């Protein structure tokens with residue numbers, strides 16, 4: 001049987017270029033960027049759209065009838081998903097980097113925007129799962145929303161990389177997670193604004209179909225000031241700089 005991958009990749013890439021150029025949502029996101037108004041909410045919208053476009057194209061171009069034995073063997077999944085998902089990563093980190101540049105500028109920070117590495121294990125997870133199934137029809141859902149979730153996680157990874165970096169530089173990043181749509185109990189419990197030092201472990205995690213937004217604001221760009229002993233004479237007093245100011249904890253339920 002002839003190798004279907006080169007032709008399939010060509011088709012996917014051609015459709016992808018067409019759709020991304022035509023997309024009104026991507027146009028809007030770019031306009032916000034040009035106006036220096038873009039935030040990570042725009043980056044999240046950008047990622048959802050890029051993810052939707054790719055997953056729609058997978059649905060249109062791949063079905064059991066084009067696959068040998070109606071199965072997506074490992075060597076096909078590996079060669080289709082790696083370049084296409086890596087391209088999503090590249091586009092989304094590019095956009096997120098420009099957002100971060102803009103946020104830094106507004107906060108008067110002369111810090112380089114950080115770019116997260118490609119999360120290869122997320123791609124490997126999908127490749128392994130899809131190729132483990134003998135019948136493509138049983139597993140094709142994985143090329144739907146999980147592709148969008150992967151794309152959103154690129155934005156989340158960008159936020160994490162920049163918040164980590166700025167915290168190490170002595171700043172006080174604040175991360176805000178907001179609900180979107182019909183949020184589940186888990187998401188409702190996670191929503192809120194957090195000081196970097198008090199981030200819940202799951203702050204960047206998502207379930208499929210989770211459209212919550214995670215935002216990051218460098219704040220006023222001021223560095224943390226640790227109170228000196230003179231200003232803070234109390235014995236064994238905890239360093240006050242770690243106290244959160246006006247930060248809401250997520251509702252406990």
Ligand SMILES: [Zn+2]
Pocket residue numbers: 180183184187210211212
């Ligand atoms: Zn959610």
